[in-house]
Amino acid sequence: MQADDSMKKNIWNLDEIVEKLPEYIETLKEVSEVLLSNLIMAGEIPAPTFKESKRVEFILDRFTEAELQNSSTDEVGNAVAILPGAEGKENILIVAHTDTLYSEKVDHTLTIQPNFVIGPGVGDNSLGLAVIMTLPFILEHxxxxxxxxxxLLAASRSLGRGDLEGLRFFLSNTDIPIIAGVSIEGVxxxxxxxxxIGMIRGEISCTVPEEYDWSRFGSVGSIVTINEVINQILEIPIPKRPKTTIVFNSIESGTGKFSKIPKSAFLRFEIRSESDDMVHEIYQRIEDITxxxxxxxxDEVSLTIYSKRRPGGxxxxxxLTRNVRSIMRSLRIKPRISPSTxxxxxxxxxxxxxxxxxxxKGDxxxxxRESIEIEPIFTGLAQLVALLLAIDGGQCVDNK
Amino acid sequence: MSTINKWLKENTFHHSRFQNINDLIKEKEKQELSISLCIPTLNEEKTIGKEIVIFKSELITKYPLLDEIAVIDSGSTDNTRDVAGSFGADVYLAKEILPEVGAKKGKGENLWKAIYQLKGDIIVYIDADIKNIHPRFVYGLIGPLLYRKTIQYVKAFYERPLTTSHGVRPSGGGRVTEILVRPLFSLFFPELSALIQPLSGEYAVRRSLLEKIPFPIGYGVETSHLIDVYNMLGMEAIAQTDLDQRVHRNQQTRDLGRMAFGILQTVLSRMNSLGIISELPALNHTLRQFQTDDNIFETVEHNILEEERPPMIEIPAYREKMGYK
Structure with missing residues (x-):
C-alpha cells in the first residue's frame, strides 16, 4: 500500500496510533521481501566481534542507497546515518549491534522457508540490523x-570483550541531544x-609454571586448581535481596589426551546483581580467592575483567515503558519484562x-541452526513503528 | 591466439561494472526492452526461497530492472513450487507449457519452454542451487547486453582471487570443463576455449537469438548453445561476466561422468551436422559405471539420450503468440 494523503500527517494520540496497528501490520507485509533481503544479505556476512567491517560496509551502502543524511562510519567501526524529521528539533536513536557470536569459519548461509529463516546469528542480531536498514523504507511505505x-546506528563491538564499545563511543562523542533510545534485538x-542490572564479566586463568615439579604425587594440573577456585567461589554467600547471581559461563582446559597433564585452565564467569555494591563485594571476594x-x-592464577555494567534505567x-506496554497489549503481545545486560x-x-x-519469535x-519465525515479524515491526510515533508525539517524556 | 586475447580483453566483464542498477534501468527503458528471469528447478526447496526474495526485493521492488521472475519446475516432489509461490514468483510446471509438444525430462526442456512462457526481450537463466545468491548474478549478466548491441549471449564465470597480488595465476572451470569441454573446444572450436566456464548455468540471452537455436534437453544444452551461437554470429555475439564466487553443492565424480557422457554426445552430433566430422557411427546411449559389493564388481548402466528441441521459432503456437507470419 502506498501512503494516501490522509496518512501523511502524523498521529499524536496513542489511542489513534493503536487503532492504526492492524492496518499497519497488513501494510508491513508488503515490505516483507525488502526486509528479508536485507536480513539475508547482511546476515551472510560474517561479523565476529572486532571483525565487523565487511558487514558495516554493507550497512553503509544501504544507508546511502536510502539517501539518508550523514551516512558514515567512525573510529570504532559503527555505521550511522540520519533520517531527517520534518521539524528535526529532536532526535531518536535506534540501535542494533552488528557483531555475532560466530567466527568467520562458520558457514553463514541462511535458509529461507515460507515461515522461517534459519542460520547462525539470524535472530541475534541479523534481524535487528535488517530492521534498522529497512526502517526508512518501512516509514515511507x-x-x-x-x-x-x-x-540509525548499527553499533560495533557490542558482545563479549567488545563491551558495547560502539554504542558507548557514539554516545560519548556525539553532540546530538537524544530524547530516547530504542535498542532492537531480533528475538x-x-x-x-x-x-x-549491575554486572561484571571476567575470566580466571590458571597456568602451571614451567618449573612445576612433575614428579610430585596426588592430584596435579590446572584442572585441579581451577576446580579449587570454583569450590571456593561457591562458598561465597549470595543474598536473596538484592537479587544476585554468579554464573559460570564456560570452562576450558586439557588437551583431550590421557598422557598430558593440563597446564592451563580458563573459567569465564558473570556476577549479576541489582546492587552495584553487591557486584563489587563479590568481585572483591573472587579476587581474594584467586x-x-x-x-x-x-600456579599462576589471574583475574581479568571483560566488561562492567552499572545498574539503573x-x-x-x-x-516510555507504559506506552510500550499499552502498544504490546493492543497487539496481544505478552510482555517479557526482564533486566538487560x-x-x-x-x-x-x-x-x-x-x-x-x-x-x-525465535528458537x-x-x-x-538458530531460527526465527517470519509471520510475527510484522507485529514486531508494527510495535516499533507505534513506539516511534509515540516518542515523536512527545508521549514518552517523563515530566516528573 | 591474438583473436582469443582480443576477445578476452573486450568481451570479458566484471559484475562491479554494472552495479549502478539505476543506469541499467535507464538503458533498458531507452531501448524499450523487457527482461525476464527464469529459474529452472527440480527439488530445490532449500535455496529457491532465498533467490526469489533477493531478486524480487533488489531487482523488482527497489529497482525495476526485471519485469518478471518465473520458476519453471520439472515436477519437484518436495515443496519447491509452494516455497517459490509463497515468495511471489510465477511458478509453472514445464509439462503444462506447450502441452501439444509433449513433456521431456531435463533442465534444457525447462529453459526451452521458458522462451514460450516468458515475455522478456531478454531472458536471464539462473540455477536454483546457489547458496550465496546476490543481485549481481542477474545485473552482471544483463549489463553487457544493455550496453553493447552486438552482444547477444552473456555467460557467467566465477573467480575469486585468494590474494590481492597482480601476479599470474591459473584460472578456469570445473572438472568437466577442464578435462572434456576445453580440450574439445581447443581441438575443434579454438576461439570458444576462451570461455572461462562454458558450463555455468547462469546466462542472459536476447530472445531474438534464443528462439533461433535448438535446445538439447539434457547435459549438453550449454555446450551446444555456445557452438550454435558461435557458428551463427561469431565470437562478437558472445560475452562473459565474472560474478566472483558461487557456492553450490559439490557433485560426485560419478555424476560428472554422466554429465560428460551427455555433453560428448551433443558435441559429436553438432560436429557431424556442421560437417566437421563425417560418417559418425550410430552412438550408443548407455554409460556403464561400476560398483563393488563384497569384492564382486557390478555394472551400473545409465541410459543417457541427449534429445533435442527444435528452435522455438519453428513451433506454430509460439509463432502465433509472437505474431510471426
Missing part, C-alpha cells in the same frame, strides 16, 4: 514522516527491558531513557 530526526517478540589459591598452589511507570547500560550511563525490544538461539 506507511506514509509516515516523523517530526524528529531518526538516528524475542515481547521482550521489554527498561533497566539494566590470590590465595595462586599463593598456596604455586527508567522506572516501570516511566511513560546489553545496550541499555550504555544509555543509562548517559542518562538517556531507553528500552530494548524484540521483533519476532535454538546461539546455535548454528
Amino acid at each position: 506507511l506514509g509516515i514522516t516523523l517530526d524528529s530526526n531518526l538516528i 524475542q517478540l515481547g521482550r521489554l527491558s527498561y533497566s539494566s 590470590a590465595d589459591i595462586s599463593y598456596r598452589s604455586g 527508567i522506572e516501570f511507570s516511566h511513560p 546489553s545496550e541499555l547500560s550504555a544509555f543509562i550511563d548517559q542518562k538517556i531513557p531507553a528500552i530494548t525490544l524484540g521483533i519476532t 535454538r538461539l546461539d546455535d548454528d
Whole structure:
C-alpha cells in the first residue's frame, strides 16, 4: 500500500496510533521481501566481534542507497546515518549491534522457508540490523514522516570483550541531544527491558609454571586448581535481596589426551546483581580467592575483567515503558519484562531513557541452526513503528 | 591466439561494472526492452526461497530492472513450487507449457519452454542451487547486453582471487570443463576455449537469438548453445561476466561422468551436422559405471539420450503468440 494523503500527517494520540496497528501490520507485509533481503544479505556476512567491517560496509551502502543524511562510519567501526524529521528539533536513536557470536569459519548461509529463516546469528542480531536498514523504507511505505530526526546506528563491538564499545563511543562523542533510545534485538517478540542490572564479566586463568615439579604425587594440573577456585567461589554467600547471581559461563582446559597433564585452565564467569555494591563485594571476594589459591598452589592464577555494567534505567511507570506496554497489549503481545545486560547500560550511563525490544519469535538461539519465525515479524515491526510515533508525539517524556 | 586475447580483453566483464542498477534501468527503458528471469528447478526447496526474495526485493521492488521472475519446475516432489509461490514468483510446471509438444525430462526442456512462457526481450537463466545468491548474478549478466548491441549471449564465470597480488595465476572451470569441454573446444572450436566456464548455468540471452537455436534437453544444452551461437554470429555475439564466487553443492565424480557422457554426445552430433566430422557411427546411449559389493564388481548402466528441441521459432503456437507470419 502506498501512503494516501490522509496518512501523511502524523498521529499524536496513542489511542489513534493503536487503532492504526492492524492496518499497519497488513501494510508491513508488503515490505516483507525488502526486509528479508536485507536480513539475508547482511546476515551472510560474517561479523565476529572486532571483525565487523565487511558487514558495516554493507550497512553503509544501504544507508546511502536510502539517501539518508550523514551516512558514515567512525573510529570504532559503527555505521550511522540520519533520517531527517520534518521539524528535526529532536532526535531518536535506534540501535542494533552488528557483531555475532560466530567466527568467520562458520558457514553463514541462511535458509529461507515460507515461515522461517534459519542460520547462525539470524535472530541475534541479523534481524535487528535488517530492521534498522529497512526502517526508512518501512516509514515511507506507511506514509509516515516523523517530526524528529531518526538516528540509525548499527553499533560495533557490542558482545563479549567488545563491551558495547560502539554504542558507548557514539554516545560519548556525539553532540546530538537524544530524547530516547530504542535498542532492537531480533528475538524475542515481547521482550521489554527498561533497566539494566549491575554486572561484571571476567575470566580466571590458571597456568602451571614451567618449573612445576612433575614428579610430585596426588592430584596435579590446572584442572585441579581451577576446580579449587570454583569450590571456593561457591562458598561465597549470595543474598536473596538484592537479587544476585554468579554464573559460570564456560570452562576450558586439557588437551583431550590421557598422557598430558593440563597446564592451563580458563573459567569465564558473570556476577549479576541489582546492587552495584553487591557486584563489587563479590568481585572483591573472587579476587581474594584467586590470590590465595595462586599463593598456596604455586600456579599462576589471574583475574581479568571483560566488561562492567552499572545498574539503573527508567522506572516501570516511566511513560516510555507504559506506552510500550499499552502498544504490546493492543497487539496481544505478552510482555517479557526482564533486566538487560546489553545496550541499555550504555544509555543509562548517559542518562538517556531507553528500552530494548524484540521483533519476532525465535528458537535454538546461539546455535548454528538458530531460527526465527517470519509471520510475527510484522507485529514486531508494527510495535516499533507505534513506539516511534509515540516518542515523536512527545508521549514518552517523563515530566516528573 | 591474438583473436582469443582480443576477445578476452573486450568481451570479458566484471559484475562491479554494472552495479549502478539505476543506469541499467535507464538503458533498458531507452531501448524499450523487457527482461525476464527464469529459474529452472527440480527439488530445490532449500535455496529457491532465498533467490526469489533477493531478486524480487533488489531487482523488482527497489529497482525495476526485471519485469518478471518465473520458476519453471520439472515436477519437484518436495515443496519447491509452494516455497517459490509463497515468495511471489510465477511458478509453472514445464509439462503444462506447450502441452501439444509433449513433456521431456531435463533442465534444457525447462529453459526451452521458458522462451514460450516468458515475455522478456531478454531472458536471464539462473540455477536454483546457489547458496550465496546476490543481485549481481542477474545485473552482471544483463549489463553487457544493455550496453553493447552486438552482444547477444552473456555467460557467467566465477573467480575469486585468494590474494590481492597482480601476479599470474591459473584460472578456469570445473572438472568437466577442464578435462572434456576445453580440450574439445581447443581441438575443434579454438576461439570458444576462451570461455572461462562454458558450463555455468547462469546466462542472459536476447530472445531474438534464443528462439533461433535448438535446445538439447539434457547435459549438453550449454555446450551446444555456445557452438550454435558461435557458428551463427561469431565470437562478437558472445560475452562473459565474472560474478566472483558461487557456492553450490559439490557433485560426485560419478555424476560428472554422466554429465560428460551427455555433453560428448551433443558435441559429436553438432560436429557431424556442421560437417566437421563425417560418417559418425550410430552412438550408443548407455554409460556403464561400476560398483563393488563384497569384492564382486557390478555394472551400473545409465541410459543417457541427449534429445533435442527444435528452435522455438519453428513451433506454430509460439509463432502465433509472437505474431510471426
